[in-house]
Structure formats: C-alpha cells, structure tokens
Amino acid sequence: MAPRVTTCPSCGTKNRVPVAAKGTPRCASCKAKLPWVVEATDGGLEAALGTGQLVLVDLWAPWCAPCRQVAPVLERLAARYAGRVKVVKVNVDHNPRTAARYDARSIPTLVLVRRGRTLKRIVGAQPEPVLTREVEQALAS
C-alpha cells in the first residue's frame, strides 16, 4: 500500500500520509494535523483500523457513481476533522473479505469504527449534513 500525498491545508506543503501510524500524521513543515485519507486492502485493514481516531470506512468501487459523489464529501470531512477522523477507503471489487465483514451488499456503505468496534453503518450516498451529523454523534459517543 503506497502512502498517499496530501497537501497541508495550513501551509501547502505536500506530505506523505501513511496507511497506518501511531498517533496523528502532522505536516513536516508547520506541524498542523493532516487530513488522513488512505486506501486499504483486505490484508492491511487491521493495521489501517489500528488508531485511536474515529475511523470512517468507505466501501466503494470505481464503477459506482454514488461512490464518486460521496468521495469529495469524505475528503472535506477528513479535512474538517483532521486529527479526529481517519477515512479508510476500501475498493470492494478487490477486497471481498472486507466487503463481507461489513456486509457491503450495496455501495457506498460507510462504517464508523472506533478501535475495531462498529458504531454505525450508513448505506447509500447520504448528503453532507447527514454524514457530518453522524460523525459528530460518533465523536461524542
């Protein structure tokens, strides 16, 4: 799994964000907390979930138009809740074990997870205010 390059919202520095890490990824230049969006596979899921942050698992596929609609919303949530929410994207076409684990019969399916425990499943491309409210509720729980 290749690290993803994320532009720091504070200073514009390009940073490599790891799929799994202890703590929160920070900008190498200004130390701001970075939006944490990663792509995980069946084999790397446990490591990707291994964070104290709330995890939003995005079960998606490239051919799924509603998944493409929700993708920029998830990017914005990751930026707004940098240091608090990690987005873990899993392509269900290539990762059937993760799709089965979260019962992703229709996509997008979004799953809010903390320390491996499922808090909430959200099926279908919900509007940004709905997803924001779900994230807020999960952060408060």
Ligand SMILES: [Zn+2]
């Ligand atoms: Zn920065």
